[in-house]
Amino acid sequence: MKIAVILNGHPRSFEIKPNEYLLETLRKYNMTSVKNGCDGSTCGVCTVLIDGKPMLSCSVLAARVDGKEITTVEGLQEEVDHISNYFGDEGADQCGFCNTGLALTIHALQKEIKNPTDEQIKDYVVGNLCRCSGYHAQFKAIKRYLEAQK
Ligand code: FES
Ligand code: FES
Structure with missing residues (x-):
């Protein structure tokens, strides 16, 4: 079909x-x-x-x-490259296997919730697992990225 x-x-x-x-x-x-x-x-x-x-x-x-x-x-290459820079800066970029799915989730978060709280950020990305980097560095990178977009 x-x-x-x-x-x-x-x-x-x-x-x-x-x-x-x-x-x-x-x-x-x-x-x-x-x-x-x-x-x-x-x-x-x-x-x-x-x-x-x-x-x-x-x-x-x-x-x-x-x-x-x-x-x-x-379809979002430029934005994803930009997000990746924040991951690199925070040491949240290890094998990179989770990055593409997470980047799309961050894109959607940014569109859906203006000024998200820390809890809202964590809740939104909870389904994107990372087996390498731990979540603290990722969280810091996401927070810095979202703040820089304001
Ligand atoms: S491959 Fe879809 S959630 Fe893991
Ligand atoms: S960086 Fe390897 S799974 Fe996330």
């Missing part, structure tokens, strides 16, 4: 199987920033934005996104 989406601002059509998850579709069509970390809805590295909301692409059937807007890191 075929679905039509807006991917990173451009109309695209994808050939999919009825039981295919969006993660598989995106990787099949070369959106390799979208990672598979657990295939079980627990790690957050497969996060993409669907109509602006962060979602786990490993748990969304591709057929469900027909007609929707999908954003991956490939």
